[in-house]
Amino acid sequence: MLTIKNLHANVDGTEILKGIDLEIKAGEVHAIMGPNGSGKSTLAKIIAGHPSYEVTQGEITYEGEDLIEMEPDERARKGVFMAFQYPVEIPGVSNSMLMREAYNEIQKEKGLEPLDPLEFEDFIIDKLKLVEMDQKLLDRNVNVGFSGGEKKRNEILQMAVLNPKLSLLDETDSGLDIDALRIVSEGINKLASKDNAVLLVTHYQRILNYITPDHVHVLVNGRIHKSGGKELALELEAHGYEWVTANAEVNGEAK
Amino acid sequence: MTDIAKETLFLDRLLDRFEAAKPVNEKVAGLQREAAREISGKELPTTRHEEWKYCSLKSLNKETFVPAQSIGSPNVPADAAAYIYPEAEYHHLAFVNGVYSEELSKTDRLPEGVIVANLADALAEGNEVALNHLGKYARWEDDPFVPFNTAIFRDGAFIYVPKGVKIADPIQLLFINTDEAEQYVMTPRCLIVGGQSSEMTVVEDHIGLGDNVYFNCTVSEIALAENSHMTHVKLQRDSKKAYHISRLAADISRDSDYKSYAVHLGSRLSRSDVKAVLTDENTHATLDGLVMVNGDQLSDTHSVMDHTMPNCTSHQLHKCIIDGHGTSVFNGKIFVRQDAQKTDAFQENRNLQLSNTGMAYAKPQLEIFADDVSCSHGATIGQLDKDEVFYLQTRGLRETQTREILTYGFALDVIDSIPVPSIRERLSKEVEAYTRESKSIKELA
Numbered sequence: 001m002l003t004i005k006n007l008h009a010n011v012d013g014t015e016i017l018k019g020i021d022l023e024i025k026a027g028e029v030h031a032i033m034g035p036n037g038s039g040k041s042t043l044a045k046i047i048a049g050h051p052s053y054e055v056t057q058g059e060i061t062y063e064g065e066d067l068i069e070m071e072p073d074e075r076a077r078k079g080v081f082m083a084f085q086y087p088v089e090i091p092g093v094s095n096s097m098l099m100r101e102a103y104n105e106i107q108k109e110k111g112l113e114p115l116d117p118l119e120f121e122d123f124i125i126d127k128l129k130l131v132e133m134d135q136k137l138l139d140r141n142v143n144v145g146f147s148g149g150e151k152k153r154n155e156i157l158q159m160a161v162l163n164p165k166l167s168l169l170d171e172t173d174s175g176l177d178i179d180a181l182r183i184v185s186e187g188i189n190k191l192a193s194k195d196n197a198v199l200l201v202t203h204y205q206r207i208l209n210y211i212t213p214d215h216v217h218v219l220v221n222g223r224i225h226k227s228g229g230k231e232l233a234l235e236l237e238a239h240g241y242e243w244v245t246a247n248a249e250v251n252g253e254a255k
Numbered sequence: 256m257t258d259i260a261k262e263t264l265f266l267d268r269l270l271d272r273f274e275a276a277k278p279v280n281e282k283v284a285g286l287q288r289e290a291a292r293e294i295s296g297k298e299l300p301t302t303r304h305e306e307w308k309y310c311s312l313k314s315l316n317k318e319t320f321v322p323a324q325s326i327g328s329p330n331v332p333a334d335a336a337a338y339i340y341p342e343a344e345y346h347h348l349a350f351v352n353g354v355y356s357e358e359l360s361k362t363d364r365l366p367e368g369v370i371v372a373n374l375a376d377a378l379a380e381g382n383e384v385a386l387n388h389l390g391k392y393a394r395w396e397d398d399p400f401v402p403f404n405t406a407i408f409r410d411g412a413f414i415y416v417p418k419g420v421k422i423a424d425p426i427q428l429l430f431i432n433t434d435e436a437e438q439y440v441m442t443p444r445c446l447i448v449g450g451q452s453s454e455m456t457v458v459e460d461h462i463g464l465g466d467n468v469y470f471n472c473t474v475s476e477i478a479l480a481e482n483s484h485m486t487h488v489k490l491q492r493d494s495k496k497a498y499h500i501s502r503l504a505a506d507i508s509r510d511s512d513y514k515s516y517a518v519h520l521g522s523r524l525s526r527s528d529v530k531a532v533l534t535d536e537n538t539h540a541t542l543d544g545l546v547m548v549n550g551d552q553l554s555d556t557h558s559v560m561d562h563t564m565p566n567c568t569s570h571q572l573h574k575c576i577i578d579g580h581g582t583s584v585f586n587g588k589i590f591v592r593q594d595a596q597k598t599d600a601f602q603e604n605r606n607l608q609l610s611n612t613g614m615a616y617a618k619p620q621l622e623i624f625a626d627d628v629s630c631s632h633g634a635t636i637g638q639l640d641k642d643e644v645f646y647l648q649t650r651g652l653r654e655t656q657t658r659e660i661l662t663y664g665f666a667l668d669v670i671d672s673i674p675v676p677s678i679r680e681r682l683s684k685e686v687e688a689y690t691r692e693s694k695s696i697k698e699l700a
Binding site: 048049050051052071072073075076077080081082084087088090091092093098099101102106107109141158162 | 640641642643645646647648649650651652653655656658660661663664665666667668671
């Protein structure tokens with residue numbers, strides 16, 4: 001589904017990613033772990049198309065197409081979704097209106113009929129249950145006055161509505177209490193299928209108690225230092241990130 | 256010599272075109288003579304004048320206008336009644352180019368004692384409330400436009416809601432300004448008096464039907480007695496070539512509140528001076544505003560919020576959207592007098608610049624003489640937030656659509672406070688049209 005080869009990227013002239021290789025297949029859950037400032041959120045944002053980052057080398061292929069050349073909205077309509085670490089508040093734009101517009105854009109892309117507001121309301125009621133979210137939050141402005149947990153649930157609600165092929169979840173666990181973490185994780189698990197894939201960016205292991213990754217990658221200083229199965233996350237939790245850098249291989253080669 | 260110089264002055268030239276109206280009332284005649292004397296020989300303010308720094312009247316100074324009432328049969332469209340909001344179906348006054356239109360007005364189903372009438376008629380009949388309040392709140396104060404309006408006004412709106420009467424439905428004052436070959440000037444005058452414990456909503460709507468040059472110089476005075484409540488919505492949709500210069504003075508008594516929502520979309524040059532005086536304890540005033548300019552439009556709002564007594568609150572959210580070569584100016588003065596302890600005043604001015612060629616000037620001005628008060632103010636000038644644009648794009652919305660939605664959202668919180676549903680609907684459409692027509696939104700995308 002997604003192939004990243006030798007990806008280098010800059011922000012404001014500083015190199016953040018220094019040669020990333022990654023292969024994600026349909027049906028897989030990948031976790032990217034790493035210390036603060038390692039570039040893991042940057043990787044998610046670049047796949048989503050954030051304009052502040054400049055790809056200087058390498059390629060990102062999604063479903064056989066060059067992703068780097070696409071606008072963020074085009075990527076979204078083709079099934080790339082990003083759940084933000086800090087979802088922005090948008091005063092004056094209602095949550096339900098945004099989701100309906102977004103849903104209908106994707107319907108149009110697929111050559112399907114858009115839903116009118118009433119039909120959409122029926123459609124979204126089911127999705128709300130998935131993240132145990134109060135219907136009242138639909139009428140509010142996007143994320144305005146939402147608690148940290150509500151914002152994160154709202155991201156997963158949007159994921160449920162848009163039904164993406166590739167979901168980039170940027171530190172979705174940060175700022176969540178234990179109950180909210182469970183609800184959000186269960187929501188993500190229910191949305192996972194053999195046809196879609198998840199890239200989970202996280203600093204801590206705890207969300208991986210709920211969501212079992214097929215692959216874990218450790219990103220340090222713009223490079224993937226180690227890749228492995230779900231057990232790698234537990235080793236990291238036990239030994240810390242320094243353990244990886246101390247006896248590291250760089251992209252499979254000895255340092 | 257002197258006379259020749261006087262001839263060339265804009266206001267004198269204009270005044271000379273008006274025949275001395277036969278005095279409807281001695282008191283009014285006296286006020287009008289005093290006003291005429293005030294402006295006689297006076298020049299229009301220039302940009303050297305601090306209050307007019309960003310608002311040049313040079314082009315106005317060069318124009319000539321005929322009195323609007325001299326236009327024989329104005330081009331009133333057959334469907335003029337469509338401009339009446341459904342909520343105001345039974346009580347609205349209509350004015351065509353500032354001249355009262357009995358045919359288009361309706362004042363049925365008003366509670367007993369309530370007066371909604373042409374001001375000229377009320378004054379001619381010697382209505383004591385009208386005579387007592389006229390000219391009391393809008394003072395000259397170094398400004399030529401209050402005396403100009405006062406010197407020559409004839410028609411206008413007079414609303415009186417007596418003690419204890421509450422009117423739930425809005426009263427609409429519709430000012431239709433027609434498309435004419437001749438450039439005309441009008442001076443509508445509004446006087447609104449709320450008795451003790453009264454309640455009302457007034458919608459003042461200025462609509463330009465064409466793309467013609469005219470000069471709309473309005474003065475409104477509002478007096479609210481104890482424990483009364485008034486919501487005032489002003490919608491300025493004058494012609495994109497018009498001059499709109501308006502003055503509003505509100506006098507708010509103990510336990511009363513006055514909420515004003517002013518939306519300026521039209522005119523090439525719009526200048527609105529608003530003054531709210533909180534005269535006694537426990538009063539509240541809201542002066543919210545939304546301004547949208549494009550092309551070469553200039554919209555200037557100068558406000559004065561005058562806290563004179565303790566325990567009062569005020570709220571001012573003034574938002575401007577600037578596109579094309581448009582200019583917005585906001586100068587918001589808040590006075591907190593020595594006696595006005597425990598004042599809680601809020602002021603925020605936010606400017607959204609869609610184009611690189613627009614200008615926004617923001618000047619909050621707080622003068623606080625009391626020591627136990629809470630006053631917050633802020634002014635921002637900026638473009639659409641990049642992170643907000645990106646967020647919406649990752650939801651599949653196209654960049655143009657994203658920018659339209661965010662611009663619409665920026666305008667919406669002022670619109671959302673307006674308590675009349677059909678006006679909110681009207682304004683939503685106006686904002687949508689504005690964003691759709693915006694070249695900057697499309698070019699940036």
